[in-house]
Amino acid sequence: MKGHTGKILKLDLTARKAEIIPTKKYEQWIGGLGMGTALFWDEVDKDYITDTSRISGFEPKNVLCIMPGILSGTIVPGNGRVDVCGIAPEGYPRPQFLHSNFGGHFGPMVKFAGYDGIVVTGKADKPVWVDIRDENVQIKDARHLWGLGFFDTEKQIWKEIAGKRRYGGWLDGTTQRSTILGIGPSGENLGRIACLVHGLDDGAGLGGFGGVFGSKNLKAISVIGTGSVEVARPKELLDVWQWAMKLKAGKPNRPRKGPALGATGEPKPSRSVSCFACTTLACQSKSVSSETGTVGTIGQCVERLFYVAEDTARHGKATGAEAAATQLVQDYTINACEAWDMLTWLETLYNRGLLGRGKHIDTDLDFTKLGTEEFVRDYLRKLAFREGIGNILAEGWARAAEKFGVLEEDLKSGELSAIHWGVGHQHWTNNIVWAYLSNFMARDCNAHDVTYGPTLDQTAERYAELAPPWHDPLMLDQSQTGVYSIHTARLVAWDSRFTSMKGSFPYCDFFHPDVFNEQTKDGKGISPEMEERFYAAVTGEALSWEKILEIGRKMWNLNRAILVLHGRHRNEEYFPPFPPYTSYVYEHEEGRPTLQSGSFGTRRDVDRAARKSFEFRTLPVMEYGTYKDGKWSYSTEPFPLEKAKHDEFKTLYYNLEGWDTQTGWPTRTTLVGCGLKQVADTLEKQGKHLKP
Amino acid sequence: MAQTTSQKKLAFQLFGEGKKPSQISNRVSLKEQTLLRYFQEWKRLKGKEGGTRTKGQTVVETAKTKPVAGGTAAKRSVETIRRVSPRTSLPDKYILIDDTKCSNCMFCMLACSLAHEGKTSLSLSRIQMIADPLGKFPFDVVHKWNHDRSATPQCDFCVEAPYWDGDEVACATVCPMGAITVTTESPI
Numbered sequence: 001m002k003g004h005t006g007k008i009l010k011l012d013l014t015a016r017k018a019e020i021i022p023t024k025k026y027e028q029w030i031g032g033l034g035m036g037t038a039l040f041w042d043e044v045d046k047d048y049i050t051d052t053s054r055i056s057g058f059e060p061k062n063v064l065c066i067m068p069g070i071l072s073g074t075i076v077p078g079n080g081r082v083d084v085c086g087i088a089p090e091g092y093p094r095p096q097f098l099h100s101n102f103g104g105h106f107g108p109m110v111k112f113a114g115y116d117g118i119v120v121t122g123k124a125d126k127p128v129w130v131d132i133r134d135e136n137v138q139i140k141d142a143r144h145l146w147g148l149g150f151f152d153t154e155k156q157i158w159k160e161i162a163g164k165r166r167y168g169g170w171l172d173g174t175t176q177r178s179t180i181l182g183i184g185p186s187g188e189n190l191g192r193i194a195c196l197v198h199g200l201d202d203g204a205g206l207g208g209f210g211g212v213f214g215s216k217n218l219k220a221i222s223v224i225g226t227g228s229v230e231v232a233r234p235k236e237l238l239d240v241w242q243w244a245m246k247l248k249a250g251k252p253n254r255p256r257k258g259p260a261l262g263a264t265g266e267p268k269p270s271r272s273v274s275c276f277a278c279t280t281l282a283c284q285s286k287s288v289s290s291e292t293g294t295v296g297t298i299g300q301c302v303e304r305l306f307y308v309a310e311d312t313a314r315h316g317k318a319t320g321a322e323a324a325a326t327q328l329v330q331d332y333t334i335n336a337c338e339a340w341d342m343l344t345w346l347e348t349l350y351n352r353g354l355l356g357r358g359k360h361i362d363t364d365l366d367f368t369k370l371g372t373e374e375f376v377r378d379y380l381r382k383l384a385f386r387e388g389i390g391n392i393l394a395e396g397w398a399r400a401a402e403k404f405g406v407l408e409e410d411l412k413s414g415e416l417s418a419i420h421w422g423v424g425h426q427h428w429t430n431n432i433v434w435a436y437l438s439n440f441m442a443r444d445c446n447a448h449d450v451t452y453g454p455t456l457d458q459t460a461e462r463y464a465e466l467a468p469p470w471h472d473p474l475m476l477d478q479s480q481t482g483v484y485s486i487h488t489a490r491l492v493a494w495d496s497r498f499t500s501m502k503g504s505f506p507y508c509d510f511f512h513p514d515v516f517n518e519q520t521k522d523g524k525g526i527s528p529e530m531e532e533r534f535y536a537a538v539t540g541e542a543l544s545w546e547k548i549l550e551i552g553r554k555m556w557n558l559n560r561a562i563l564v565l566h567g568r569h570r571n572e573e574y575f576p577p578f579p580p581y582t583s584y585v586y587e588h589e590e591g592r593p594t595l596q597s598g599s600f601g602t603r604r605d606v607d608r609a610a611r612k613s614f615e616f617r618t619l620p621v622m623e624y625g626t627y628k629d630g631k632w633s634y635s636t637e638p639f640p641l642e643k644a645k646h647d648e649f650k651t652l653y654y655n656l657e658g659w660d661t662q663t664g665w666p667t668r669t670t671l672v673g674c675g676l677k678q679v680a681d682t683l684e685k686q687g688k689h690l691k692p
Numbered sequence: 693m694a695q696t697t698s699q700k701k702l703a704f705q706l707f708g709e710g711k712k713p714s715q716i717s718n719r720v721s722l723k724e725q726t727l728l729r730y731f732q733e734w735k736r737l738k739g740k741e742g743g744t745r746t747k748g749q750t751v752v753e754t755a756k757t758k759p760v761a762g763g764t765a766a767k768r769s770v771e772t773i774r775r776v777s778p779r780t781s782l783p784d785k786y787i788l789i790d791d792t793k794c795s796n797c798m799f800c801m802l803a804c805s806l807a808h809e810g811k812t813s814l815s816l817s818r819i820q821m822i823a824d825p826l827g828k829f830p831f832d833v834v835h836k837w838n839h840d841r842s843a844t845p846q847c848d849f850c851v852e853a854p855y856w857d858g859d860e861v862a863c864a865t866v867c868p869m870g871a872i873t874v875t876t877e878s879p880i
Contacts (some may be wrong), residue, residue, distance in 0.1 A: 070758065073804055073812055074812050075799065075802040075803060075812055075866070105796075105798070108798075112813060112814060112815075151826060154825075154826065155826065166822065167822070167834060167836055168822060168836075170836075173815050174812055174815050175820040175821075175822045175836055176822065176823075177823075177825075199825040200825040200826060225814075226813075226814075226815040227813065227815075228805065228811040228812060228815075228816060229811060229812045229813070230807070230811050231806065231810065231811055234806050234810040234811065234855040234856040235714075235724070235728070235854075235856075235857075236804060237806065238855060238856060238858075238862070240804065241803075241866070242858070242865070242866075245866075245868070246840050270829060271794075271795065271829045271830070271833070272791070272795045272869070273795055274795040274796060274797045274798060275797070275799055277729065277797055277798065277799060277802065278797045278868075279797075280793065281768075319809060340767070407768060458731065613715070667707030678700075
């Protein structure tokens with residue numbers, strides 16, 4: 001099929017060899033997350049992933065799929081994402097199959113090199129890096145790279161590739177440097193909080209896949225692609241591109257005069273840096289140089305923000321300590337979501353007198369210096385190199401809380417908001433759908449698919465339009481009855497399908513779906529027409545919105561089947577998903593937001609708001625829509641999520657998906673209906689007896 | 693069959709008059725794909741007729757202008773390309789690239805290869821934007837333009853790009869940052 005290159009590269013590190021898997025068999029899964037999930041299912045040892053409470057995810061048997069999508073490398077806007085999936089060590093209470101994704105230029109380069117994805121299995125006996133230059137794949141010695149930060153690793157690899165030649169002109173059929181995905185010390189030291197980083201700041205944060213690279217003795221994968229991605233209808237693609245961009249992108253962006261978020265010092269000339277085929281967002285910004293004199297600061301997401309609150313709280317303004325923190329968290333390849341949440345939680349432990357020299361949690365991490373550069377350097381070094389308390393913290397905050405003996409207490413109080421399977425990024429949501437969806441998968445879903453338009457009527461109408469087969473106009477009802485209704489269950493089901501497919505094309509979460517759009521005459525966004533037209537122009541084949549969501553459903557069921565093998569059961573799908581623990585989510589006390597405006601907030605958020613140190617950290621006081629007596633209205637009244645009603649909601653949802661309401665597992669009929677008969681057979685073989 | 697042949701002849705004749713496939717699609721009864729294929733064929737034949745392909749004259753000049761507003765060390769590099777195609781009479785044009793505005797999205801390179809070759813590729817693009825992710829602004833992005841003609845074909849201002857019928861050149865049209873502009877007045 002056009003758009004695909006026809007080959008998937010499989011790296012067996014134990015045997016130190018590269019093999020080719022034909023893409024043909026996996027074309028039905030589109031690419032990216034879908035193809036990655038299917039490849040994982042086929043390649044992994046099923047005994048290994050059955051009951052994952054016995055494993056760490058660091059075994060050579062873990063299979064890591066690094067997948068660009070069918071649109072990667074084309075001119076379709078927002079195709080720069082790459083999905084990484086496999087057993088994630090960070091998952092709590094057990095490692096689980098999940099996916100994380102990153103942007104930049106890695107995915108398209110993999111396509112230009114001639115591959116639809118990379119599958120990594122086994123474990124090298126010594127540290128290695130993989131040098132991919134089109135069809136020439138070499139697994140090379142990386143002992144000299146082991147121990148280096150990620151930036152130095154990149155520089156060293158570029159040097160080795162160029163030899164005596166200089167960058168800036170043509171080298172071996174390209175002007176581009178190789179794109180590198182790799183790890184720093186945190187990954188080498190098997191941190192469950194280690195991420196994979198690419199370029200300067202693009203990273204697959206969630207899951208601890210950096211630790212999986214480390215466990216495989218794999219330092220980095222470097223890719224140069226000089227080939228091309230074939231497109232079925234080039235002229236049509238350019239036409240659709242211009243149509244979409246005119247309506248989607250609006251006016252061209254201009255270089256910013258300095259980092260927009262977490263600004264250090266006075267404005268400076270800077271570059272807005274974007275992923276491959278980004279439209280105008282260029283959500284990252286690079287400044288001339290940072291206060292720390294390093295390569296310049298970049299990034300506008302959590303890695304840029306995680307130390308700003310501490311820095312500004314101490315000094316009254318950002319002094320450069322936050323910039324140093326940004327650099328370091330990326331160089332060490334630590335998941336900034338974990339570094340951030342963990343730090344605020346540790347601070348509460350310190351304030352409660354539990355943490356410090358000679359305290360219950362004995363550490364020389366000096367919280368009197370919180371907010372300084374010295375502190376953050378010490379903190380991150382401990383996390384990356386597992387020094388002192390870092391040895392426990394590198395296991396992730398949920399495991400650390402368990403070790404410190406405060407897990408139960410802190411979950412209940414909300415100091416530890418590890419409600420989404422313990423994986424970092426447990427932040428605010430703008431809809432209850434976010435929370436439910438995260439609960440049914442194995443991580444914070446981080447899917448910004450539900451947005452509000454100019455009016456609630458319009459919003460309700462638009463989502464009804466986008467969500468076949470139900471076309472339900474009441475899906476947006478977030479009232480005290482609405483959040484437990486079949487309407488909300490439908491919206492969760494729709495989002496699970498759409499977000500699965502978004503990771504498969506892939507499309508950037510910032511752009512898709514385009515629900516509302518100020519550039520169009522009626523204010524409506526250009527989804528689903530945009531997705532359908534782009535797909536048709538690239539592949540030459542029609543794929544309707546209904547079909548897209550149908551494939552999404554199939555993916556969601558395969559994902560569920562893998563979780564079932566791990567041990568997933570209805571009995572544990574609560575907030576948090578580790579019974580018998582309970583949490584602040586089901587309680588409502590004055591002054592503590594529980595389910596406010598459809599969002600979960602924690603006590604920490606309230607503290608932050610009080611300090612007014614950092615606006616982005618606070619819970620957004622958003623209005624949510626309620627439907628009563630035939631009318632939509634906004635409300636901001638907080639109310640608790642009731643555990644018994646949440647349970648009833650699960651029954652509704654399982655029924656909707658065709659899953660067994662006793663166990664939460666897909667029934668055989670559902671799996672066979674999705675074309676997953678073999679998956680059903682495998683589940684049976686592994687002792688998971690499905691209902692017919 | 694006879695009709696097809698005459699249609700092909702007609703198409704070739706119109707191509708010879710400097711028309712592009714999109715401009716003649718209503719004058720010949722041919723499918724779009726067929727028309728584009730004929731155009732490629734015509735270009736190949738045209739090249740052979742002229743014996744060794746004559747390269748266009750290219751004037752490349754680089755000017756360093758004063759720093760951009762608010763800049764400390766920022767310099768704006770303006771490179772101008774002026775060329776005359778051996779086959780088609782082109783108006784004098786200049787393509788200006790402001791490296792300081794580039795966000796490295798690579799749309800220009802993708803549009804170039806897509807418009808000319810019908811597939812996306814960084815190596816087949818006439819315009820080359822080269823980024824160093826660890827470099828310091830503004831020297832972290834530079835561009836190259838047909839410096840190595842053995843590596844990429846030459847820019848033709850999209851006059852002979854079979855998959856492009858926009859009024860402007862493809863790379864400038866698709867740039868979301870406004871970093872590429874086309875002008876008829878010499879910027880130097």
